[in-house]
Amino acid sequence: MILIDGYNIIFADEYLKDLFSRDAGSARDQLLDRISNYAGYTGFEVTVVFDAYNVPMGEVHEEDRNGVRVVFTAENEPADIRMGIMTSAVTGRQIYVVSSDSLVQQDAFTHGALRISSREFLSELSRIEEEIRAHLR
Numbered sequence: 001m002i003l004i005d006g007y008n009i010i011f012a013d014e015y016l017k018d019l020f021s022r023d024a025g026s027a028r029d030q031l032l033d034r035i036s037n038y039a040g041y042t043g044f045e046v047t048v049v050f051d052a053y054n055v056p057m058g059e060v061h062e063e064d065r066n067g068v069r070v071v072f073t074a075e076n077e078p079a080d081i082r083m084g085i086m087t088s089a090v091t092g093r094q095i096y097v098v099s100s101d102s103l104v105q106q107d108a109f110t111h112g113a114l115r116i117s118s119r120e121f122l123s124e125l126s127r128i129e130e131e132i133r134a135h136l137r
Contacts, residue, residue: 003086003113004121005079005099006031006050006070012100012118036066038128047071047086049079087113 010016010027020027032048039046052058052072060082061072073082080101087095090113100118116124 001045001047001090001093002096002098003083004035004046004048005083005097005101005118006048007079008099008101008118009121013122032065032068032070034125034129036068037132038125039068040066041128041132045069049073049082049086051077051079 006028010020010031013031016027016031019030028050035046035048038044046067047069049071050073052061052074058072058075060074060077063070071082071086073079080099083097083099087097095113096116097113098116098118098121
């Protein structure tokens, strides 16, 4: 299982970061489309967590997006808190936590998860996208 801090990935990618400044929803959609392709190709179970802490009266919201579980946190709940809760709930299987946030990485480590930085994941995502393109040629 791969657990991803969505906004951390967006802000680690120059194109998505620029797009986010103009249209946050489009940046999220493009990231989720790429991750959906990644999940479908690799067979990994993937969950992407987005902060929704500044949404008034917001509760945790989950949805499936083309085979990717998408979680929006509750009001006043940062993604790192939700990811910590989710990481501690997983037992009996390996979990990878994708974030460059040191608190998220430390919490993941204490729960036995492996850590991947946002930049490392973006490199892996690009590599897999190139493999997919090569298979389609």
